[in-house]
Amino acid sequence: MIEYITPERIANSIMQDGTFSGHYLIVEGNKDYKFYNKFVTKEISIEEAWGCEKVKSVIHILKERNYERAIGIIDSDFSVILEEPIDCDGIFVTDFHDIEVMMLKSTALYNILDLYCSKEKIVEFFKDKDALDILMELGIEIGLLKLANKIYNLGLVFKPERPEGNQLKYKEFVSEKDLTFLGKSSMIQTVVNYSRNRTGRVGSIADINEKLNLLAPERYDPAHLVNGHDLTNILFILIKKVLKSTNKMLHDYNSVEDSLILTYDNNEFIKTDLFYKLYLWSRERGVNLFKSELTEQGKVGSCLSVAN
Template identity: 50%
Template sequence: MFEHMTADRTANAIMQDSTFKGTNLVVEGTKDYKFYSKFFNIENTVQIKQVGGKEKVREVIELLNARNFNEKIGIIDSDFSKILSDEVNTENVFLTDFHDIEVMMFGSPALETTLNIYTTNEKIEKFLDGRKLRGIILDLAKQIGFLKLANHIYKLGLAFKPRQPQGKPLKYKDFIDNRTLDFKGNEQLITTVHNYSINRSDKVIDAKIVEEKVKELVDDKYDLLHLVNGHDLSNILFFLLKKVLRSPNMSLYDIHSIEDSLIMSYEARFWIDTELFKKIYDWGLSNNQTLFKEDIEHLYNKLRLEV
């Protein structure tokens, strides 16, 4: 509903809802709703509004701030903000610990639980042959991360997803080997994305310039958990399970299967260990608002007493 409304109309709708007396949580999209509804008390004290994008979350919260409407917070993905020292300073807007919520989940034991849903430990260990799984996946995702960062900084006009949700996605098999999960090289990655961007972007910069801009960034040392994109991590995980390990699990249908499994596997004990949770918890205390489900509040307070 709110995805198709302007920020102004969304803010008006939130303020005019006299039937709800709790806190409005404004998030980017459906995936965020699925994730945060696990932990916030949406039965009683919190309403989650998915508004369709990071900038719109900021705009809605800024409008509500200006109108002195206090019962609201927003959560957005950090994206490249910490790498570029361009962190959001909008009051009552909170950022994910890392690039996005998928990266937060990837760094937790939810990854191992998700893998166990779709394959066996024996298959994983045989594939790894002593290597570290997170390291392999991060090393692949960082290659795409550098390209996305260059696109963000230099406005290269590249497209990494279809204009419409039902459109054809980027083909990861064109730059990742579907037998070994080996990276086919930056030239192949850039060629794939550049070709994909034609007719999906208003103006695409020449591939040679794209390659030069990526090279300018590759030598810099970035925190990979802020560089890599969760969408790429999920795609690589799907590629690994479906193509390389050939999972027979019929529920492994597409990337959404991976994202949903990670959300399902991400436990409260992982959530309360994040900086995002702690900042929002403190906001609730300061504003006399109970935001989280009772079992999560109980677990957090119990663990604090044990420290």
């Protein structure tokens, strides 16, 4: 059970492994493993810590023990919006809220729409609308609720205790007919119902509404406000229910996220600040971090950045 995998246990396992002479990359979970494993060499062993704070703890424990062959990558989450710098040496952070948002803000989004949906359905639905803009507008709504929950401790829960648990019912506040937002009240009620009996105290509807109204959307960068898992759940509704995809590979939001990982390519990754910082770190230390094709492209990008 992942809840019993402590940072100490992970750190001990790393330090006791005398058969591996490379570097360790500590990530939050399985999707992160799949994503970063596309880009790193065999000299890098990726370990899942199952959570942002656990990644930080593993790196901190290893640093305290003078173990220098490990780095971590965590999601930015709300750190930019809340002006909470990640004060931990050896930790790198995603450009946007999480890796899903990074992927959705790339050609991968349009590639999977083409993969799962007919051209006719895509043209009919989007017309003069942009897929990313639609997703972001809907993601902002629940993103603000999550931010309010974090700031004001409203006692809300947005995900199951275990990965296999029941997910939040997005269809109760995002229409399966045309992907319209069914209203703030529907969203709040859905999340309150989902949260009951799972935390010590869930705020009242009135209190949640009040706190949510205090947060103005225009104050925040949407790419740091929206949560990628919300967007992929909404994207699943779009593909499966609105655009009527019959592709047998499409089961749930996990299928969407796996498809994004598969279609997100080197050319997109080397554009990110995350890649550039990791590339500089690896070059300065002589660590063979990235596969050769990325390294060669990274050298070009590095030269261009210096020239500019």
